[in-house]
Amino acid sequence: MDLQKYLDGLFEFLTIPSISAQSEHKKDINSATVWLQKKFSDLDFNANILPTNGHPVVYAENLRAGKEKPTILVYGHYDVQDPGNLNEWITKPFIPEIRSGNLYARGSSDDKGQLYTWIAAIEELIKRNDIDLNIKFLIEGEEELGSLNLDEFIEQNKSLLVSDFCVISDSHCLSENQPMIDYGLRGIVYVEIKVKTLGKDSHSGIYGGNILNPLNVLAEIVSKLKGHDFKVLIPKFYESVRKISIQEKRRLSRLPLTEKDIISETGAQIVIGEPGYTLHERAGARPTLDVNGIWGGYQGEGPKTIIPSEANAKISMRLVPFQTSADIYQKFVNYVQKITPPGVELTIKLLSTAEPILFNIKSKYFKVAEKSYENIFGSRPVYELSGGTIGVTASFKNILGINSILMGYGLPDDGLHGPNEKLSLSMFEKGIKTNIEFLKNI
Amino acid sequence: MDLQKYLDGLFEFLTIPSISAQSEHKKDINSATVWLQKKFSDLDFNANILPTNGHPVVYAENLRAGKEKPTILVYGHYDVQDPGNLNEWITKPFIPEIRSGNLYARGSSDDKGQLYTWIAAIEELIKRNDIDLNIKFLIEGEEELGSLNLDEFIEQNKSLLVSDFCVISDSHCLSENQPMIDYGLRGIVYVEIKVKTLGKDSHSGIYGGNILNPLNVLAEIVSKLKGHDFKVLIPKFYESVRKISIQEKRRLSRLPLTEKDIISETGAQIVIGEPGYTLHERAGARPTLDVNGIWGGYQGEGPKTIIPSEANAKISMRLVPFQTSADIYQKFVNYVQKITPPGVELTIKLLSTAEPILFNIKSKYFKVAEKSYENIFGSRPVYELSGGTIGVTASFKNILGINSILMGYGLPDDGLHGPNEKLSLSMFEKGIKTNIEFLKNI
Structure with missing residues (x-):
């Protein structure tokens, strides 16, 4: 050859x-x-x-x-x-x-x-x-x-x-x-959310205490997406997830993925994840949710005392069989709408999906x-x-x-x-x- | 003249x-x-x-x-x-x-x-x-x-x-x-916090489910700073706050500040704040906490599937007599350290203070x-x-x-x-x- x-x-x-x-x-x-x-x-x-x-x-x-x-x-x-x-x-x-x-x-x-x-x-x-x-x-x-x-x-x-x-x-x-x-x-549902509470950036001294800060609102929405056990909190998120068999579990367990590998590849201090699942099961057989980006307000040097008008986040969910992107997207939208407090203009944009x-x-x-x-x-x-x-x-x-x-x-x-x-x-x-x-x- | x-x-x-x-x-x-x-x-x-x-x-x-x-x-x-x-x-x-x-x-x-x-x-x-x-x-x-x-x-x-x-x-x-x-x-304590969980930005498909995402961590920290009644949750945050007298309350109540004013000046949909206080008391006689900026991960157009290595926020607290910036800063640090989960490198930088x-x-x-x-x-x-x-x-x-x-x-x-x-x-x-x-x- x-x-x-x-x-x-x-x-x-x-x-x-x-x-x-x-x-x-x-x-x-x-x-x-x-x-x-x-x-x-x-x-x-x-x-x-x-x-x-x-x-x-x-x-x-x-x-x-x-x-x-x-x-x-x-x-x-x-x-x-x-x-x-x-x-x-x-x-x-x-x-x-x-x-x-x-x-x-x-x-x-x-x-x-x-x-x-x-x-x-x-x-x-x-x-x-x-x-x-x-x-x-x-x-x-x-x-x-x-x-x-x-x-x-x-x-x-x-x-x-x-x-x-x-x-x-x-x-x-x-x-x-x-x-x-x-x-x-895994499949994916990738969304961008915008939380708008004000018509314009406002002075935190004059208005702090009386108006909703979109960054606080966004942080709270995001914090309600995942629990301390790293499970996604969107209702019925796991409903369609395929259960893997004992045989499959055994096969996956032979893959030589260790905590040390993950730590050396990412520079993480510790490995975390859903209890009851192995590293490989968590990465391949379980769906996940991650914030891929977040931004709003002042990001420059030093202090600037504004309450910004809006806050944004990019959020993706990795799906496993037999979840579908349409169903998970709808569940995400319903849940985020439900946990968003009054006084907020919420926009959810679907950026990409894959099954x-x-x-x-x-x-x-x-x-x-x-x-x-x-x-x-x-x-x-x-x-x-x-x-x-x-x-x-x-x-x-x-x-x-x-x-x-x-x-x-x-x-x-x-x-x-x-x-x-x-x-x-x-x-x-x-x-x-x-x-x-x-x-x-x- | x-x-x-x-x-x-x-x-x-x-x-x-x-x-x-x-x-x-x-x-x-x-x-x-x-x-x-x-x-x-x-x-x-x-x-x-x-x-x-x-x-x-x-x-x-x-x-x-x-x-x-x-x-x-x-x-x-x-x-x-x-x-x-x-x-x-x-x-x-x-x-x-x-x-x-x-x-x-x-x-x-x-x-x-x-x-x-x-x-x-x-x-x-x-x-x-x-x-x-x-x-x-x-x-x-x-x-x-x-x-x-x-x-x-x-x-x-x-x-x-x-x-x-x-x-x-x-x-x-x-x-x-x-x-x-x-x-x-009001005085002020203005801090910047950095939450670092990884050595480098990592792929959300490969590592999602097994590593701590600093944006999720930051959102949770921020969400624990204020409650649903808009009270700051830092322990003993209100300990030194001056109580205003009935007479002073009466005098402040004559100021012609209305919800309509705040809404027209900021473009807010609603006015919110600590229950039991008037608009003017909340803005002048009560301390507040606001996130002034937040950032981390991908902020460009479209989707990008990373778990970023770090996340940042600028947070300010407006103080009232007889709070002091040194005391409030220390309480903030103690609390944020306490609510930060393991696996996180937390950095808190004091940007400015005023009494x-x-x-x-x-x-x-x-x-x-x-x-x-x-x-x-x-x-x-x-x-x-x-x-x-x-x-x-x-x-x-x-x-x-x-x-x-x-x-x-x-x-x-x-x-x-x-x-x-x-x-x-x-x-x-x-x-x-x-x-x-x-x-x-x-």
Whole structure:
């Protein structure tokens, strides 16, 4: 296998600063789609750049295997996060460099490098003339923005996307030698609330004692969302939560996640959480609620004696099967309205949602994936319930009726979204080989 | 009385943009002090610009009346607030203009114009050769910054500042026809708290459920500072609060402050406060606690799924006699430490303090002030307990041992600190005349 050739291709792809959040990178977004279209055309795919209400999607297909053969859909994203503070990068984020067995560049792990393991695997199989499947690629450019326009695209292109199942490499293994498959993902409801009590900022000396301070009101609302046992206090919040079986509990308990890991990764002083659940159950099998941002009033240096007119918070809830975003959003709204005191103008804005999902690990695709990992990594993958959210998997399930498999080749320390993002070269190679095994054994 | 001459002087003074908060206005701060020094020298005062650790103080004295005669200290400030958004000003903030009987300019009411009523009164009496008192002026340049260096200056210049009492015009009358004297002022303790639970911002999907979110922690701390009856929950917070007498209650009840006033001035939907107290008692005779600012995590557009590493709040408490800032600060610290959960690095920073004060309205100076107001305005002044804070009055009391009288000539709608600040010309004239009456009748 000519690894250098695939690395060269990935290097080219990584030099395009396709940052989806910044309008000055619109031309780079376009370059990335053109680059992908050419890449797939060279591989004899029918490749198109298709518009959405946001950044375009690259859709490429090779259906020569014929209708009798399975069709797999590969999902990935060509957009990347802003590199942040360039001073924190050892080398430039869009000039890839290899150091001590790792490839450093923005997007190397999330998601250009992982996506490329599929492009390379298919290129290799085409070269060997050893491919007997129909392949579709759906590569979007707004994953880092929350895939805002993807559901509509999938709805409108249902017949184009018909497949037997989907593979996604946008996650990680436990270590270089221990592969892992996510068999479920949390969903999310993300809201912004505004609490307005005054027409304008007012003097705290003159009015303090006689008017409602929105910051005090907001703090009280937020404090009533979670109890001291870290349970969410929204009525019936846990009503639809899936109970995990003893067997599943046992399986999850084998994952080597420790309090020490969490403390060293986040710098937390202590680990907290709902009593009666393990660390992994809390992160993957239990829903959570967090305030992601809060602001209002004076934030500058020194004292300023105002009672501000309004206060704001961003709040997200991670959902697990079989909660739904619509139901949880409604329960949140009802509860917050109920606990908001009189004299307050309350605005709740829904910023994004994604449904939780649980995959059918008994399907043959999971068995093949397991075997492929084992052949290349030398050990069987462990299964985890991921705490994160990849909303497209639920969309594929709900709109296209297909299952996804998350076959990640990142490592926990890849530094996604941060400085010095990297991809392990050996993981890249193992990824390509595992994908080849998988494609040959379906 | 040559009103035009005094207006011309004030116009000159108002054209100097002596904004104390902005270092690019350092030269204007100096111009203002030089202007005042010249003004006082022209009036045959011994005038000096004295350094502090911040902006200088102008100190001027004329002690020719001799030791047998009383010495009054006039306090004022030559610094002004930033004009804010210039688009909201009808005319430029530092080019004074008269429109419909009002003088518009930054500092016209707070405090150059009110201070000038004393300069003009003394100029007038000198012209009439009718002054029989010793006069000292202490004019600072950091009032809008919280008078950070003034206490130290007063301490170091005790003997220079020895006086019988102090007059301050930096407040307002109820209306053009209803003078008002503040007989007490609230003090303040202003703190900033930081709640840190993580070494870095962390992913809410991966870690949500297992780590402490500082925004949830901060919200809970803040929500425990005040109860549903709007009482402060810090233990023994009300322990030293002065009880007001029936007679005083009756006098305060005559002040024409209504819920409608508060609602129209602040845009509040409702008026709230401690049960059992009137609006004016709550604002002047009761201590309060307000959050002035709060921030942490993501505040931009759209969703971002982080658990931030820290959260911050600015919190101020207005104190009434006989609370002290040292005692209340200590009680605040003890309580917040007690209600902060484990796993949190809590930092409390004291940003500023001022002591509450109550003046002796039975002193002869108050009687003379009352009579002077009545002679000029045609009605006796009402007495109020101000909700605001002028820390220097407590410093004069505690360091110099002298009482102050707050004789304000502003009006409630002067728009201090906002756009289109103004001073009523008739109030300016009445102010000068009232001061003349006062100085002649001591």
